[in-house]
Amino acid sequence: MIKNANSDLIAGVFGLLLSAAFWFSIDKEIGRLSVMFPRAMVIIMALISVIIFLRGFIKAERSDLFAEGNPRRVLVTGLLFFGWYFAITVLGFFVASVLAISSLAYYLSLSSRRVSVKVFSGWVLIVFCEVLFFYLIFSRLLHVPLPEGMFF
Amino acid sequence: MATFEQALLQLMDPIVILIIFGGVSAGLFVGAMPGLTATMALAVLLPFTFTMPALLGLVALGAVYMGAIYGGAFAAILVNTPGTPSSIATAFEGYPLAKQGRALEAISVATVASAIGGIAGVLFLLFLSPPLAKLSLRFGPAEYFWVAMLGVTLIATLSEGSLLKGLLGGAIGMMLGTMGVAPIGGETRFTFGMPVMQGGVEMIVALIGLFVLPELYNMAAQGRTSLGAVAVDSKAKAAFWHTVRVVLSKPGNLIRSCLIGEVVAIIPGAGGNIANLVAYNEAKRASRNPERFGTGVIEGLVASESSNNVTVAGSMVPLLTLGIPGAPPDAVILGVMLLHGLRPGIELFTTSGVLTYAFIISMGLAAIAMVPVGILGGRIIYRIIFRTPYYFLVPTIGLATILGTYALRNSSSDVLIMLILGTAGYLLKQVGIGAAPIVLGLILGTIAEVGYVQAMLGGAVYRFPVIRLFENSLSWILIAMVAFSAAWPLVSALLRRRRRRGEGAL
């Protein structure tokens, strides 16, 4: 938890960085019609960011960041989600999802209960059925070709 | 009137009733799953309707559409993530209610409000189509721009914290919307070297990411869901007739929200996504205690859910009279109609009158069918969510989200975008930039840009093309609304301060 952080400064800096990123990726040769609006928006966004940034010095809004719960679990959950995505591209939707959901469920449950191997294998079975259910609905009924990886 | 009676007769068929109930249930399920949207459901249903006779196909589509717009409320209330973009405002009041253990009550209110809204939309369509269609045609590029500006003023209502940060969020949303192919000019912007970014950021992808993921991260952080245990008298409060009485007890709110829903619905391109936000904003403004909004105020919930269901039939006004789809699901319905040889226009109401009226009335029936399906389904869904431990809920919702995002455009890069936006959204929330302004910016950005650039082009006649934005009378009406809406927060704050000072002086 980060106590009493100056959220105005942070938000302002972020806004300015984003404006810069967009501004410098405007294609030099882009036509007038296509660039009218984005250029105006980037300038507006930068202006708002500057105002917020300045307010950070005058009468800042201070708040506690990551105040609720345990931020480390957020980080690991995030990593697991992104890992899930990459696993899908490599292992295919089905396998990746079974692995990811089981891992997420296990990790998140650590804080509230002990999970024996027997219980966990029961969970994996449930997860398997769950993913199978969705897999069948999407690929067979709805004809949505789900990403295939090494296996299927 | 003979056509009317014949139409009713056609609907007495048990198969039709079955399709209505089936369609509403399927639509409900789709709407409730964050990631699946009404348009998607209709697109999937489309091939099946080819083999069905025209009436059954249309009835099915209408029922699914109605059910899906209603279904979005469930995810909004129970998990703080709008199941469809038309339920964004539902979460503002629905979720706090759920946290207080009044989830069942919220679901009942959403059900009744949605049913009433759906029926209202059908009535508008049946009796007011011609004048509404004419009104819809008066929206040209300038008017679109001002409607978008009106939307921008909503950001004030939607920013949870400071107005400035809300505006920043809105600006970020608009920038995200510019990525990809320019709607006017056709050149690709901000692809950062990746051809796949030509597709830009799809609004639903951003919606799912920005609303769902932070909620999942919160659950992970806290180690529990936020659903409060059922409050003592909540079950009684959730009873049907009681809910009807509660909803009807504020008729002004209900009528106003339905009107807003209809007007927004006939603006092609705006649709249900914006209707619920505008209605919510107006409900808040009209209330005597606007500060209470956000803590679980029933009128806010009613406003959001009734207005969005009005748009189902409401947006079909331009569709049936002029062949102009008011919202993306209408495009699918138009396709089906054309396929069966039904051409929008006068013909539809005369030669194919029986079919058309039957279709319209069937949507009203679907709205009514939502009540039993919703109350029953709602209880089941609630119990499932309530009983599921958070460590299963998080990954399962994650699964639904990933599937839904992927299924949108068959794109795994969309999934990555969703994850990135979602994680960024969680971090931004920490510094006070909420998700709703960003999504609103994304929705409004394209509308504003297209309106502005087209107006500029059309204004080539004048020395200063900007004049085009001020040409029409409808533009001026909208400009007045924008000014009023923008000034209101300041004016009401001033009024409140004066009132308090007056009371204090006593």
Place this chain on the structure above:
Amino acid sequence: MDKTLRTRTKILAVLGCFLALTFLMSSVEAEAKFPEKPITYIIAFNPGGESDITARLQESHLQRILGVSVAVTHKTGGGGAVAWSEFQRTAKPDGYTIIGHNIPHIIAQPLQRRDAGYRTDGWEHIMWFHFTPNALLVRNESPFKTLDDFIQYAKKNPGVVTVSGSGSYSANHLDMLRLEKAAGIKLTYVPHTGTGPVVPALLGGHQMAAMNYSMLGVQYSDKLRVLAVASDERMDTLPDAPTFKELGYDIVGGAYRGVAAPKGTPPEIIKVLADAFVETNKLIADKQVNLGFVMTYATGKEADELLQRMTKNYEAILKEIEQKK
């Protein structure tokens, strides 16, 4: 000890033969009959649009003729570019993945964008199945009764006449530019995000005319007037609409829709698919003609030539635009 070793070797030998046999059989099978698995037919535009409706109409006939299921999937984005670039990058040339493509999109986008992600010639064309000619439309209440009225007014008021169309540097836009050149007038093109928004803009009087597809003239025959059509001959469904050609302006253009397979797909497979599409086209012809489409049957060499011809047509215009910038 010896016995076990011998048994193990025997088992391995049998397995080996079995594997070899399966390999042989599968390779033989691959030559034997196409198609055997379901075919994926990708549409690069939204459900409910013209490309989608056409595909749906074709789907059931194709399934019957080819004997396997044909799954229509959508992959929208970038005006088609997202689907086309991914197709050229990842689709296997075995005939089981095909994609709908459009002229002039596949010509204009790679020429005009820094990196559209695909090449105009990066596929094997199966067939171009229909053509929607461009048409200059006005609403009934418009003062322009004929093409000549329109051109005379535009000559006297350069830049005042607003012409709406779908997309930028699309079929609509490019033929509007050709009209400008051929008639020596200056118009203002107002792009819209699709055919859909063009209609209310026109009906509501927000734009003075539209260069869009003949289909609109057919579908809205009671509300819109067609000043001219960009086809070789008058369309049966629009008997009162003159062609640009007969009025003295050599403008023939519009959108062609077709279907393609990845580069490198064997010609025999292309032939099977082309035959299926040709037959399907004939079967859905009346439905499509009623909606305002013109059927075409360009397969094989004809298909390649069509693309090359259109590319030449559009390259000239696009180069001019580049220079003007």
